[in-house]
Amino acid sequence: MEFEEKTISRKEIYQGPIFKLVQDQVELPEGKGTAQRDLIFHNGAVCVLAVTAEDKIVLVKQYRKAIEAVSYEIPAGKLELGENADPMAAALRELEEEVAYTGKLELLYDFYSAIGFCNEKLKLYLASDLVKVxxxxxxxxxxxxxxxxxxxxxxxxxxxxxxxxxxxxIMAIQHWELQKK
Known part of the structure; x- marks a missing residue:
């Protein structure tokens, strides 16, 4: 069975400082015709599960306009242009900027945030041996x-x-819980 969709044309709708929005016309596999795909291209991001010596995780509380609510999250941030070569440095930067810690980082895994329409890939790091900056x-x-x-x-x-x-x-907390079992 064929799965790949072939791009017929691409129209750039928006280019901003964080992402680009495009509209692709694609040919569907197996002769099923054509379809429109609205896609967001993002440079990627890092996120950090920071665990203290007291076995607590460090969170930030912040307002998120997209959901019009306050959210509690692990430290995270987008990769700046050119940072794809050194995402660990970006993770250390975000850890220091957001929660005033530094520590030893270990890459846990990469994942996509919303694979149906966005190529944003996040790298989740575990930060241990935390030291206040x-x-x-x-x-x-x-x-x-x-x-x-x-x-x-x-x-x-x-x-x-x-x-x-x-x-x-949520993924980071579930990972933390599984490691405790």
């Missing part, structure tokens, strides 16, 4: 963050209450 990099000008350190049970309660509602953070 005395004079951390400043937070991004457009971010207002509050830092929290929570136990596994508290994190699970935040998921149940809907305060943790993004996939990367």
């Amino acid at each position: 005395e004079n951390p990099r400043p937070q991004d000008d457009d971010e207002t963050l509050e830092v929290l350190e929570v136990s596994l049970e508290e994190a699970k309660n935040l998921i149940q209450s809907g305060h943790i509602c993004d996939a990367k953070t």
